[in-house]
Amino acid sequence: MRNIFQNTSIPDQQKLLFYYPNKDRWKNSKNAISGRGNQAYLLASALSYDDWVRNNHELQVWQAYLKMGTEQKHWVKEVIRRTKQRDDLINIRFVQKKINRLTTDIARACATISELQMQLSTYWMQTTCETENQRLAQKTANTVAKKLSVEKARSTVATGPVGTDKEDELATETTEIVQPAATTTTTKNHAPEPVERIEKYILDYIHFCTQHMKKLAQSRTRLAKVQMDEFKALEDFEQIASPAQLNIHLILKPKIKNWSTKNKNYQILAKRVELDLPQKIIKKVDFSFKTDESIISQDEAQATYNQMRKITKDFCTQAMTLYLQSTARENEVLSNEIKGILDRLPQENDDGFDAEPGYAAFIHYHELPCRERYQQSRTRINRSDYNTFAGRGFLAPTIINEANIRLIEEEHELLKLGPKFIFNDPKIAARRRITELATLKR
Numbered sequence: 001m002r003n004i005f006q007n008t009s010i011p012d013q014q015k016l017l018f019y020y021p022n023k024d025r026w027k028n029s030k031n032a033i034s035g036r037g038n039q040a041y042l043l044a045s046a047l048s049y050d051d052w053v054r055n056n057h058e059l060q061v062w063q064a065y066l067k068m069g070t071e072q073k074h075w076v077k078e079v080i081r082r083t084k085q086r087d088d089l090i091n092i093r094f095v096q097k098k099i100n101r102l103t104t105d106i107a108r109a110c111a112t113i114s115e116l117q118m119q120l121s122t123y124w125m126q127t128t129c130e131t132e133n134q135r136l137a138q139k140t141a142n143t144v145a146k147k148l149s150v151e152k153a154r155s156t157v158a159t160g161p162v163g164t165d166k167e168d169e170l171a172t173e174t175t176e177i178v179q180p181a182a183t184t185t186t187t188k189n190h191a192p193e194p195v196e197r198i199e200k201y202i203l204d205y206i207h208f209c210t211q212h213m214k215k216l217a218q219s220r221t222r223l224a225k226v227q228m229d230e231f232k233a234l235e236d237f238e239q240i241a242s243p244a245q246l247n248i249h250l251i252l253k254p255k256i257k258n259w260s261t262k263n264k265n266y267q268i269l270a271k272r273v274e275l276d277l278p279q280k281i282i283k284k285v286d287f288s289f290k291t292d293e294s295i296i297s298q299d300e301a302q303a304t305y306n307q308m309r310k311i312t313k314d315f316c317t318q319a320m321t322l323y324l325q326s327t328a329r330e331n332e333v334l335s336n337e338i339k340g341i342l343d344r345l346p347q348e349n350d351d352g353f354d355a356e357p358g359y360a361a362f363i364h365y366h367e368l369p370c371r372e373r374y375q376q377s378r379t380r381i382n383r384s385d386y387n388t389f390a391g392r393g394f395l396a397p398t399i400i401n402e403a404n405i406r407l408i409e410e411e412h413e414l415l416k417l418g419p420k421f422i423f424n425d426p427k428i429a430a431r432r433r434i435t436e437l438a439t440l441k442r
Contacts, residue, residue: 037127038198041120045113046202052109053206057217059102064221066095074231076224088114117195124195226368233365241358244346249362252341256366259334266327273324278316280322287312 069075075091083094207214241249272278288308291301347359 034301037120039196041116042202043161045116046206048109048116049202049206049209052106052113053167053210054213055102055106055109057213059099061217061220062095062098062102065224066099068224068228069095072228074228077227077359078220090208113199113327117199120195120198129219145354212270230365230368232367233361237358237365240361242346242355245355245362246356248341249344252338252366255334255341256339259331259338262327262334264332269320269324269327273320276317277319279323282316282319285312285315285319287315362409 065076065079069079069091073088075086079095080086081090083090085091236248238246269279288305291304291377293301297302342363344357345362346355
């Protein structure tokens with residue numbers, strides 16, 4: 001691995017990639033990475049730390065899958081979709097292969113981080129030694145200059161306090177002899193402390209920015225447990241159900257699957273309408289035409305453009321509202337059909353079959369996925385990071401005015417009209433800002 005501290009000059013564009021989204025929260029950490037060596041370490045190790053954190057979350061999920069399959073004899077749908085079967089040997093081999101790959105990636109990231117930490121420690125020790133050597137050289141030069149001035153004074157003045165000067169020289173020499181020992185001790189203990197401190201700041205920042213990955217891993221594990229309960233409830237129902245109940249179950253199964261998809265689409269559309277984020281097919285409609293500004297004044301042309309934009313926005317809002325109403329109606333019709341089928345489910349004994357245990361088992365099996373889907377939808381909608389695009393990926397300063405920049409009136413209008421979010425790339429942000437401000441002026 002090359003030494004990242006040979007050239008510690010950091011380009012300004014790369015520095016911008018590590019501006020923190022909350023100025024007050026990361027004030028101390030920004031002070032900690034103010035040194036060039038720390039900035040070089042940060043730029044070189046950030047991706048390794050990020051991979052290490054994300055792979056650890058993923059590793060915990062697959063370890064839970066392996067434990068569930070070996071101890072409780074149930075393989076989750078995610079594993080079955082990949083292997084296409086429920087064979088224990090094949091599934092164990094597949095999950096173990098995933099775990100080994102994640103473990104290897106984690107070990108590789110740890111090795112990279114350790115190598116960079118050694119380079120940072122060496123850099124700090126060398127920097128500290130150079131600083132101390134310069135300070136000692138300066139003190140030595142001052143001492144020599146003082147001795148020369150004393151000798152010069154002796155040669156010119158016959159009656160001088162020789163004893164006092166000698167004592168001063170001895171005291172100075174003693175001080176210069178004792179000081180390097182203390183400096184050496186300081187140098188040895190100085191290097192590890194900045195490395196540990198900057199590692200703590202980096203991990204705190206990455207853990208804060210990957211909260212969604214942790215929640216996603218926990219949700220996958222929780223969903224796997226619910227799927228296991230649902231599968232076992234289905235097995236219990238099939239063992240004690242009557243033929244009529246089994247037929248109704250086969251009729252109801254595709255309807256419930258279709259209802260699940262429709263309900264998820266309805267929840268997403270409702271949130272899109274609330275956040276004023278139209279679908280792509282609706283957003284493509286853009287009512288605009290150019291006016292001849294050589295004939296019409298600029299203010300009048302701008303008023304025409306504003307009216308065009310208002311017509312387009314009203315169309316998108318009305319189209320999304322109609323789309324939402326249509327999806328809600330589909331969801332309502334499917335829910336009523338499912339409820340009617342459940343009401344007609346045989347509850348009494350028929351043709352020598354005891355239907356009551358089968359009915360109770362089917363209701364239990366039916367309520368398990370519905371309860372989980374309802375809980376998932378509420379968790380997804382009420383989640384703090386659901387309303388932002390930043391919650392779906394690596395958190396970064398995505399809002400256009402995150403840095404509290406002073407905006408002109410046109411930029412304020414751009415901020416209100418959208419797009420509300422930009423990529424955390426200075427070049428893309430600058431290019432989009434110029435283009436969209438020009439569009440806004442039309």
